[in-house]
Amino acid sequence: MAVGGWTFTLIPADVDERPLPGESPGETVLRLAVTKARGAAALAPNSSIIIAADTIVADGMVQLGKPADAAEAETMLRRLRGRSHQVFTGLAALRTADGSLVTDRCQTEVPMRRYSDEELLAYVASGDPMDKAGAYAIQHNGFKPVEHLEGCFANVMGLPLCHLKRTLDHLGVPADRDVPLACQAAIEYACPVYEQVLRGEM
Secondary structure (H helix, E strand, O other): OOOOOOOOOOOOOOOOOOOOOOOOHHHHHHHHHHHHHHHHHOOOOOOOEEEEEEEEEEEOOEEOOOOOOHHHHHHHHHHHOOOEEEEEEEEEEEEOOOOEEEEEEEEEEEEEOOOOHHHHHHHHHHOHHHHOHHHOOOOOOOOOOEOOOOOOHHHHHOOOHHHHHHHHHHOOOOOOOOHHHHHHHHHOOOOOOHHHHHOOOO
C-alpha cells in the first residue's frame, strides 16, 4: 500500500456479500467489512493489524453490482445518466493481539453527466463496464462519466485512503508519509474534502 507507506500481506476472506433484508447499503458495507476482518484474523499471524473493506455502488436502496452482460451494463448506465447516486465503503481495522476493532464508513455522492446514447453504447462496447460495480469507472479517460465531484474520488475509484488513515490512527498505526498528498498525486485529483475527513467531519 505505497500511498500510506504501510506494508501488507493479502489474505482472502470468503464472505457471503448479499445484503440482509431491509439492510441499507451503508449498513451492508460496515457489516461485511467487519465480517471480512474477523474471518481474515483467524488466518493471520499473531500481533497483526487486519484491514478489511467493502464497497457498494447504490442508487438509493438499490445496490448496483457488476453487470452480468452488455445489456445490463447499458441499463445501469441509462439509469444513472444525469443523476446522482452513492458509493459507500465500509472499513474495519482489527488488532489481533487484543481484539480491538475500529470501523469507519465513507459515502460519496456521484453526479453523472448527461452522456449521449452514442457515448454510452461505445463505452459498453469497449467491455470496460463489465467488471465494474455500477458499470463504470470514474477514472476512464474516454468515457469520463462524471464532470464534477465534490467528495472523495478515491472512494469511487477503490479505497478512501484518508478514512483508512484515520482508522489506523485510532489503533496507533501511523502512516510514514503524507497520505492526502500522495493520494492526490496518485489519482491526479485535487481533493476538496481531505481536511474535513481527517478532522472526522465526514
